[in-house]
Amino acid sequence: MVCIPCIVIPVLLWVYKRFLEPFIYPLISPFISRFWRSAVTETPQKPCADECNGAANGSTAHAPKTVADKKAD
Template sequence: MVCIPCIVIPVLLWVYKRFLEPYIYPIISPIIRRFWNNAAVDQTAANTTDKHKTAECNGTANGSTANGPKTVADKKAD
């Protein structure tokens, strides 16, 4: 048996995204832009690109190294 919120919340989110958001978003977007300024978004984007550039310069990207894939010692040997 599935709990009621597990059914109701996804359905309500789907109804909002599909039918209500196209009408509500143009009304509330100017209000959101006042509180959420572009400087914060630009600063976050700049920090993200700096981290990626640093990882590329060090030779690592997403935790991998240039020496090859990491081996996992927990796997069974067949």
């Protein structure tokens, strides 16, 4: 037996994507693009200082290397 939300939610999503989105999206897309553009431009990228050591972009070439202690049994 399948639960009711497992049937209803996909059907409602299909109805929205198929019939409602073509009418609703053109109305809300200017607002979405305005908020998206302002959110992207309001967060400037600051240059990395000494505390980053190149680890911010995945490079750890300048980071100090540490050796993990092995458990001696």
